[in-house]
Amino acid sequence: MTDDTLPVALGANRLLAAVETLPLRYAPFFDALATLWDMSEPEVVRTLREAGNPSTWRRAALPGVRLVTVTPGPRLRGAEVRLVRFRPGLRFPRHRHDGPESLLVLEGRYQDETGRTVGPGERHEMPAGSEHALRVEWGEPCVVATVQFGMQFTGPVLRALSRLVR
Secondary structure, eight states, X not given: OOTTTHHHHHHHHHHHHHHTSTTGGGGGGHHHHHHHHTSOHHHHHHHHHHHTXXXXXXXXXXXXXXXXXXXXXXXXXXXXXXXXXXXXXXXXXXXXXSXXXXXXXXXXXXEETTSOEEOTTOEEEEOTTOEEEXXXXXXXXXXXEEEESOEEEOSXXXXXXXXXXX
């Protein structure tokens, strides 16, 4: 690297570092997130900026799952709206949806039990009453934006556990 290219390289490094962090990490999905969460793009950016703080993520009842609760727009009143991070290789147990669920994958991939693989930028819609399980691919975490109207684990042990942590 010459003295002439040093400022360009430093600027490029700063740019790369900026797009690796929230909110810019998910910039390609701002419009899709605004639609999914029924909010403006500036509200999406604010929500993702808050999610950039590690203390915002809380543990879920299942090991390997972290959550950020999102305050959606008025169309989603009564929905559970979240960012969810699954550790690589996690098997998310079989569960039933009381109402519809919509997922938007932001990074990583998962495969449902039908063999469908869902990756970055893809939506997965599940109707009310549907049941499924999923497995996160190895190699990197899977981060999804979710909107759901109720979910119940179908196995007896997890059903009992979910009643205890409510």
